[in-house]
Amino acid sequence: MLRIQHFTKSYKGGRKAVDDLSLVVEPGDIYGFIGHNGAGKTTTIRAVVGVLDFEEGEIEIDGISVKADPLACKAKLAYIPDNPDLYDHLTGIQYLNFIGDLFHVSKAERERLIGKYSDDFQITANLGDMISSYSHGMKQKLAIISALIHEPKLLVLDEPFVGLDPKAAHTLKTIMTDLCSKGSAIFFSTHVLDTAEKLCNKIAIIKDGRLITHGKTEVVRGEHSLEDVFMELIDND
Ligand SMILES: Nc1ncnc2c1ncn2[C@@H]1O[C@H](COP(=O)(O)OP(=O)(O)OP(=O)(O)O)[C@@H](O)[C@H]1O
Numbered sequence: 369m370l371r372i373q374h375f376t377k378s379y380k381g382g383r384k385a386v387d388d389l390s391l392v393v394e395p396g397d398i399y400g401f402i403g404h405n406g407a408g409k410t411t412t413i414r415a416v417v418g419v420l421d422f423e424e425g426e427i428e429i430d431g432i433s434v435k436a437d438p439l440a441c442k443a444k445l446a447y448i449p450d451n452p453d454l455y456d457h458l459t460g461i462q463y464l465n466f467i468g469d470l471f472h473v474s475k476a477e478r479e480r481l482i483g484k485y486s487d488d489f490q491i492t493a494n495l496g497d498m499i500s501s502y503s504h505g506m507k508q509k510l511a512i513i514s515a516l517i518h519e520p521k522l523l524v525l526d527e528p529f530v531g532l533d534p535k536a537a538h539t540l541k542t543i544m545t546d547l548c549s550k551g552s553a554i555f556f557s558t559h560v561l562d563t564a565e566k567l568c569n570k571i572a573i574i575k576d577g578r579l580i581t582h583g584k585t586e587v588v589r590g591e592h593s594l595e596d597v598f599m600e601l602i603d604n605d
Pocket residue numbers: 379380382385403404405406407408409410411412
């Protein structure tokens with residue numbers, strides 16, 4: 369579903385933010401991407417979703433190169449950035465309908481999915497309010513719902529649990545599991561190692577722009593906790 373091969377990115381005047389990163393996310397995977405601050409997670413994610421240009425390497429979504437056909441790739445994926453920047457002058461429901469229009473979601477389907485996910489996240493009563501009046505967590509919930517209503521094959525999330533209350537975080541984890549059980553794939557960054565360990569069937573750890581381990585969670589973790597493995601790799605590699 370997502371294939372990253374030898375991805376390398378340098379920002380102007382800087383050293384390599386990501387250096388020769390390769391990994392594969394398959395249908396059904398919940399793939400956690402972890403690393404210290406500045407390790408290169410957001411850089412990788414932004415290249416995957418087509419908002420950051422890159423010169424070296426290749427990234428494919430469902431077999432399509434993000435460079436060769438960015439629109440076809442965007443139609444297959446949904447991206448939730450770490451700080452969703454939504455249109456403040458729209459109401460929640462206007463925003464969801466706008467996204468529904470962009471992705472050609474039928475009226476019946478969007479009503480069903482908006483109803484379900486807004487109830488799950490307990491913001492149904494707020495959908496008529498202007499987004500400018502939303503809290504950070506409510507904006508995060510709206511961004512998540514907008515990503516889900518077009519049932520993406522690949523869901524890419526940057527730090528999705530930041531700003532969510534415990535109930536909303538639990539709801540999101542359940543939705544992520546459901547989505548992947550239906551054959552979609554999820555690639556997300558997180559600093560919450562406990563959640564990554566419980567939720568993800570695969571994990572990649574990045575340090576200073578280089579992938580230092582990746583694979584099935586139980587293999588990456590071995591006999592230890594993910595936190596222990598992470599601390600050791602980050603300190604010693
Ligand atoms: N627009 C930019 N211009 C120059 N350097 C950048 C830019 N964005 C990121 N970097 C640098 O690239 C490196 C990787 O940053 P990135 O944001 O990908 O890390 P991250 O793993 O997402 O970190 P965090 O966990 O803090 O969000 C860092 O050294 C950062 O300073």
